[in-house]
C-alpha cells in the first residue's frame with residue numbers, strides 16, 4: 001500500500017513509479033484539528049501544507065519552530081520524508097518538533113505514539129516514507145510568533161572563512177534564531193543570521209520581500225556580495241519563512257529567465273509563484289528528459305566541518321551555483337537518521353539545484369557523490385531518489401529499530417521497505 005497522493009502533487013522532482021502498481025489509499029486529510037495554547041501544540045492532519053498552516057498560526061500569535069520555506073510542502077511529507085530550515089541549527093529536523101503521531105497500521109489499528117507512549121514506534125516513523133502505516137494526525141510544538149525577522153547579511157570570501165564563521169554563528173543560540181548561507185561561486189558567499197523580533201517604534205523600513213514586485217530573494221542576497229556590504233533589515237515573519245518560494249530557490253530562472261526583470265515583476269509578478277504541482281502536471285516528456293539529463297536537484301547532509309571539502313568536490317563534479325547551505329543539529333537516537341555519535345552534532349544541508357556547468361556531466365555521477373557523502377558519515381535527502389545499493393543504503397540509515405517495528409506492525413506483505421520507495425527504479 002501507499003498513499004493515493006499523486007506524484008504531480010508531491011514536492012519531488014521524480015515520478016513515484018510505485019504508485020502505479022501499489023494499492024493507493026486515500027488519506028487526503030488536510031485540516032487543523034486544534035491549537036492548544038496550554039500544551040503549546042497544534043494538532044493537524046498530515047495533508048495540510050506549510051502555506052496554509054503558517055498564516056493561520058501567525059494570526060493566532062503562534063508559529064512552528066521549524067517553518068519550511070516552500071508553501072506546498074505537507075506536514076505528512078515532512079515527517080515521513082524529512083524537512084529542515086534555517087532554524088534547524090537550534091531545533092533540529094522538522095520531525096524533532098513533533099510530539100505525537102496518530103498512525104493507522106496495516107491491520108487497521110489506530111496507534112497513538114509519543115516520546116512516552118509507544119516510544120519506539122514514535123522514533124521509527126520519521127524518514128520511513130509511509131512504510132510503517134498511514135499518518136492521520138500530527139502534534140507539532142508551537143512557539144510565540146513575533147512580527148519580524150531582523151536579518152543580517154554578511155558577504156564572506158573563501159570557503160575556510162565560511163566554514164569557521166558558520167560554526168561560530170550556529171553555536172550562538174542566544175542571538176541567532178536563523179542561520180543560512182548562500183554560496184555564489186567557489187570563493188564567495190553571503191551568510192545570513194536572523195532573530196525573531198517585534199522590533200521597536202524606530203523601525204524606519206521593513207523590507208516586505210514577499211510582495212509580488214519584489215526581486216527574487218537569492219538575487220537580493222547576491223546584491224550584498226556585489227556591493228561587498230554588510231546589511232541588516234527587518235522582514236515580516238511570513239515573508240521571511242517563504243523567501244525562497246517565489247523563485248523556487250533559483251530553479252525559476254531556468255523556467256522564466258526574465259522573471260526577475262522589473263518590467264515582468266511589476267506587470268506579471270502577481271501571477272507568481274509558479275505552482276510546482278502545475279509545472280509537474282503540465283510538463284511534457286521532452287522537458288522531463290531534459291531535466292533528467294541536464295539538470296541536478298539534490299540535497300546532502302554532511303558534518304559542518306566538511307563544508308570546504310564538500311563544496312570543492314561539488315564544484316569539481318557539478319559546478320552549480322548558488323549553493324544552499326542550511327545548518328541542522330542531529331541528535332543521537334535509534335531512528336533511521338540520527339547523529340552517528342552519542343552526542344549532538346552540527347551538520348549542514350548542502351542543496352544543489354541547477355544545470356551542471358562541467359563539460360562532461362552524466363546523471364549517474366550522483367552515485368559517486370553519494371559514496372563521497374557516505375564516507376564522510378553524511379546522509380542524503382531521499383526526495384530525489386538514490387543510486388546507492390541496499391547495503392550502502394543500510395549503512396547510511398540505521399535500520400535496526402525500523403526493522404523490528406516493521407516486524408511488530410506486520411508491515412512485510414503490506415508496505416514496501418523505504419529502499420523500495422526511494423531507489424532510482426522506484427523514482428523515475
Ligand SMILES: Cc1cc2nc3c(=O)[nH]c(=O)nc-3n(C[C@H](O)[C@H](O)[C@H](O)COP(=O)(O)OP(=O)(O)OC[C@H]3O[C@@H](n4cnc5c(N)ncnc54)[C@H](O)[C@@H]3O)c2cc1C
Nearest residue numbers: 026027028029030031032033044045046047048135136137
Ligand atoms: C454549499 C454548502 C452547503 C452545505 N449544506 C449543508 C447542509 O445542508 N447540512 C449540513 O449538515 N452541512 C452542510 N454543509 C457542510 C458540509 O456538510 C461539510 O462541509 C462537510 O464536511 C462536507 O463533507 P465533504 O466530504 O464534502 O468534505 P471534505 O472536504 O471531504 O471533508 C471535510 C473535512 O473532513 C475531513 N475528512 C474527510 N474525510 C475524512 C476521513 N475519512 N477521516 C477524517 N477526516 C476526514 C477533511 O480533511 C476535512 O477537514 C454545506 C456545505 C456547503 C459548502
Ligand SMILES: NC(=O)C1=CN([C@@H]2O[C@H](COP(=O)(O)OP(=O)(O)OC[C@H]3O[C@@H](n4cnc5c(N)ncnc54)[C@H](OP(=O)(O)O)[C@@H]3O)[C@@H](O)[C@H]2O)C=CC1
Nearest residue numbers: 002003010011074076077080081082083084129130134135
Ligand atoms: N526544505 C526541505 O526540507 C524540503 C524538503 N523536501 C522533501 O519533500 C518531501 C515532502 O514533500 P511533500 O510533497 O509534502 O510529500 P510527498 O507527497 O513527497 O510524500 C513524502 C513521503 O511521505 C509519505 N506520506 C505523506 N503523507 C503520509 C501519510 N499521511 N501517511 C503515510 N505516509 C505519508 C509519502 O508516502 P507515499 O509514498 O505512500 O505517498 C511519501 O513517501 C520530503 O521528502 C522532503 O524531504 C522538498 C523540498 C524542501
Ligand SMILES: CC(C)=CCC[C@@H](C)[C@H]1CC[C@H]2C3=C(CC[C@]12C)[C@@]1(C)CC[C@H](O)C[C@@H]1CC3
Nearest residue numbers: 011012013248249251276279280283299351353
Ligand atoms: C530545500 C530543499 C531541501 C529542497 C529544495 C528542492 C526544490 C528546489 C525542488 C523540490 C521540487 C522541485 C521541482 C522543480 C524545481 C526544484 C524543486 C522545487 C520543478 C518545478 C522544475 C521544473 C520541472 O518541470 C518540474 C519540477 C517539479 C519539482
